[in-house]
Amino acid sequence: MSDKGSKAAAKACLLCGGDLTPVLSGLFDSRFGAPGVYAIWRCKDCYLEQTWPRESEAVLADLYARHYNFGGERDTLYTRLRAAFFNSPLYRLWLKLDGDVSFHRQRGQGRLLDIGCNEGRGLEIYRRNGFAPEGLEVNPVAADQARKKGFEVYGAGLEDFTPAASYDVAVLSNVLEHTLDPRQVLGRVHGLLNPGGEVWISLPNAMSWQRDLFKGAWINWHVPFHISHFTEGSLTGLLSQCGFKVVEAKQISPALWAAQSLIAALFARPGRPTRVLRQPFLVLFLMAVFRGILFPLLFLGNRTGQGDCLVLRAIREEAPR
Numbered sequence: 001m002s003d004k005g006s007k008a009a010a011k012a013c014l015l016c017g018g019d020l021t022p023v024l025s026g027l028f029d030s031r032f033g034a035p036g037v038y039a040i041w042r043c044k045d046c047y048l049e050q051t052w053p054r055e056s057e058a059v060l061a062d063l064y065a066r067h068y069n070f071g072g073e074r075d076t077l078y079t080r081l082r083a084a085f086f087n088s089p090l091y092r093l094w095l096k097l098d099g100d101v102s103f104h105r106q107r108g109q110g111r112l113l114d115i116g117c118n119e120g121r122g123l124e125i126y127r128r129n130g131f132a133p134e135g136l137e138v139n140p141v142a143a144d145q146a147r148k149k150g151f152e153v154y155g156a157g158l159e160d161f162t163p164a165a166s167y168d169v170a171v172l173s174n175v176l177e178h179t180l181d182p183r184q185v186l187g188r189v190h191g192l193l194n195p196g197g198e199v200w201i202s203l204p205n206a207m208s209w210q211r212d213l214f215k216g217a218w219i220n221w222h223v224p225f226h227i228s229h230f231t232e233g234s235l236t237g238l239l240s241q242c243g244f245k246v247v248e249a250k251q252i253s254p255a256l257w258a259a260q261s262l263i264a265a266l267f268a269r270p271g272r273p274t275r276v277l278r279q280p281f282l283v284l285f286l287m288a289v290f291r292g293i294l295f296p297l298l299f300l301g302n303r304t305g306q307g308d309c310l311v312l313r314a315i316r317e318e319a320p321r
Contacts, residue, residue: 019043034067106200116174120149172202177227209297210261232310250311263277
């Protein structure tokens, strides 16, 4: 895919336009087996790491249509067990133990927009937690699945979205790293929120110790889908520039992500989907190992700025710079 002239931009930082320097090479899609070889480059000015080559919007749209139609998945043991788990009391207990990357433990009220809501699993949970949720999802298959659950889901892109009223909360759960222009996304979110409204963001931490352990097999490189690789500093700085004040920042290390990284290191091969990632009993076993036996390592990483996931809440303040 990356060899077909899909790179529309010059090799410059997507945030500040600065020069890039190589950090890591030889990466491939270890989840779905999409073709292409990629590298990670770091901006010399703002230090944001980013995937290169950067696929065009059209190429990415095709990749998402083929690989991210979760609402259109085949009915398998894996999908049935996953659905049963997310709808059980065990899920809330697991969130308490393992960390909540999707803000599913947050309770409150008001209008909430889940950006990239997929098939609406999060919308169901936000509604149970007291919010009046709506979704934004450009994938038509996933959006239709969410609508069948009774939710208002808009199919427009964020740049074309014009809601009837502003929101109190906007959720970007593992979304911002997928976007071609994170600054534009946050600026648009700023305009969708009421004064004092909050944006909730989770995404992988480019300072994670697991990145150094698993190197190119770290599951959160997720090339070519993950375009930006943020640290806590680069993300909080961007939020400030876009008119937000961070009110809570923490790091967590989901056992699922660690299990997926180990599986990718052992089984992933270029151009082939890593089907072992969807073997539920192996994944659950490895999750239990990481959460139980290796808990001190995960805990220490979270406390030293090297956790696997950044989780932030920020309040809308002044207009973006």
